[in-house]
Amino acid sequence: MAIRPITVTAFVLGAALALGAPALQRVAGFGVPAAVAQRDAKLAGSSNKSTVVAMDDERIRLAEIEQRSVGPATIARRLAVPGTVVPDAGRVAHVAVKLSGTVAELRKNIGDDVVKDEILAVLESREVADAKSEYLAARLSNDLQQDLTARDKSLWEGRSVPEQQYIRSRNAAAQASMRLNTARQKLLALGVRADEIEALPQAPDALLRSQNVRAPISGRIAERRVELGTAVGRDNLETELFVIVDLGRVWIDLSVSSADLPAVKEGQAVNIATRGQPEAGTAKIVFVSPLLDKDTRTARVVAAVDNADGRWRPGSFVTAAIAIEEHTAPVVVSFGAVQSVGGRKAVFVRTKDGFEKRDVVLGQRDGQAVEIVSGLAAGEIIAVSNTFSLKAELSKPGEED
Numbered sequence: 001m002a003i004r005p006i007t008v009t010a011f012v013l014g015a016a017l018a019l020g021a022p023a024l025q026r027v028a029g030f031g032v033p034a035a036v037a038q039r040d041a042k043l044a045g046s047s048n049k050s051t052v053v054a055m056d057d058e059r060i061r062l063a064e065i066e067q068r069s070v071g072p073a074t075i076a077r078r079l080a081v082p083g084t085v086v087p088d089a090g091r092v093a094h095v096a097v098k099l100s101g102t103v104a105e106l107r108k109n110i111g112d113d114v115v116k117d118e119i120l121a122v123l124e125s126r127e128v129a130d131a132k133s134e135y136l137a138a139r140l141s142n143d144l145q146q147d148l149t150a151r152d153k154s155l156w157e158g159r160s161v162p163e164q165q166y167i168r169s170r171n172a173a174a175q176a177s178m179r180l181n182t183a184r185q186k187l188l189a190l191g192v193r194a195d196e197i198e199a200l201p202q203a204p205d206a207l208l209r210s211q212n213v214r215a216p217i218s219g220r221i222a223e224r225r226v227e228l229g230t231a232v233g234r235d236n237l238e239t240e241l242f243v244i245v246d247l248g249r250v251w252i253d254l255s256v257s258s259a260d261l262p263a264v265k266e267g268q269a270v271n272i273a274t275r276g277q278p279e280a281g282t283a284k285i286v287f288v289s290p291l292l293d294k295d296t297r298t299a300r301v302v303a304a305v306d307n308a309d310g311r312w313r314p315g316s317f318v319t320a321a322i323a324i325e326e327h328t329a330p331v332v333v334s335f336g337a338v339q340s341v342g343g344r345k346a347v348f349v350r351t352k353d354g355f356e357k358r359d360v361v362l363g364q365r366d367g368q369a370v371e372i373v374s375g376l377a378a379g380e381i382i383a384v385s386n387t388f389s390l391k392a393e394l395s396k397p398g399e400e401d
Helices: 003-019 021-028 034-047 057-062 126-157 163-189 194-198 205-209 387-395
Strands: 052-054 067-069 071-087 092-097 101-106 119-124 210-214 219-224 239-245 249-257 269-273 281-292 298-306 317-334 339-341 344-350 354-359 361-365 369-374 381-383
Touching: 052 387, 071 269, 071 361, 071 369, 092 210, 101 126, 119 239, 126 163, 126 205, 163 194, 205 210, 249 269, 249 281, 249 317, 269 298, 317 361, 339 387, 344 387, 354 387
Parallel strands: none
Antiparallel strands: 052 354, 067 381, 071 249, 071 317, 092 239, 101 119, 119 210, 219 239, 249 298, 269 281, 269 317, 281 298, 317 369, 339 344, 344 354, 344 381, 361 369
16 A cells, blocks of 8 residues: 555656656745746746837827828938028118218117118208208209290290200200209218109208108117217218118028038038027028138138028027038938837837837938938838837836736
8 A cells, every 4th residue: 555655656756757847846846936937927028028108199198299200301411510690791781871960860779670761860961951952943943944945945946036045045954954963963872862852842941951861671770879969970971870680581600621611512501500499490501711711721601591580699609510411311210219229229100009119220310310221111100209208118017017
């Protein structure tokens, strides 16, 4: 009877050997260490770990994850250079007068917006009064002489006056017309507009000594250099009254080294960014100086950028990236869309359940975007902002852990 337990034990041990070492340990009464069991469980779980981050539309909105369809774009090799925002020289007006007088009225102040031909100030000037009086006298004389010439012509044609009288009258009319034109040109040179000249015969006497100073361009008053009662035009010198700047378009002044200058051409695109601006802007090179600064050995390069919203303030320092070599790639994404997950580069592709981590191979890149060589197709929708939160969600341990 003592043989049966041995037989049963041998049978169980044989079965355990057939099942492997873990089974032998359990059957023989040797418990599996806890660390080994946890390790085996994690290894098994990691091989089946999901690459999908489950998120509905509401969670995506709350997480402020921006999505965008990918496609072809231009990848450029860029040259980084420092720059300064300056006003467009063609959009700066220095409002000055040469006539002598005093400032009788100021209608605009520093910081005011103005439109072209708007009255900025009114001057009182004896010089203007004399010129207007001279014009009115010349106009009256011309009108009378033209009437006399017309009458003499009619009489000469009727043989009522001799031809010499008509010739003298005609010469006098020509001289009167010349004097009138000279007086008119003098007023135009003093800044009186053509329509104001034509209205002078009906103007009140008080306006004869007044001269309106108008804005030559639309923009904003950047400087006002006179006060009420200021004397202007002394000693026939020009007096500047205002400076108007139109900042609808500004220039970016760049300094490019002589070594990099051959790669810089007019018409090239320039990405510009400055501290405090959430988004970069795009400018276009409009001038490359043929001369080098003798001290710095750099050349001046000017890029123009639209500034309708006024965010590029003259005097600000910017970092400019000039696109000196470009090529078009079929799939391009922004740098913010790419994350490193498990030692590999990945993007998060939108699915019906949320986002799927997709391993990708990167190609050429510039300062803002990178080419996707494989792993992503044009037309797919990916997350392009706050992708780190998706990476964090993916790294969270599952409930079974």
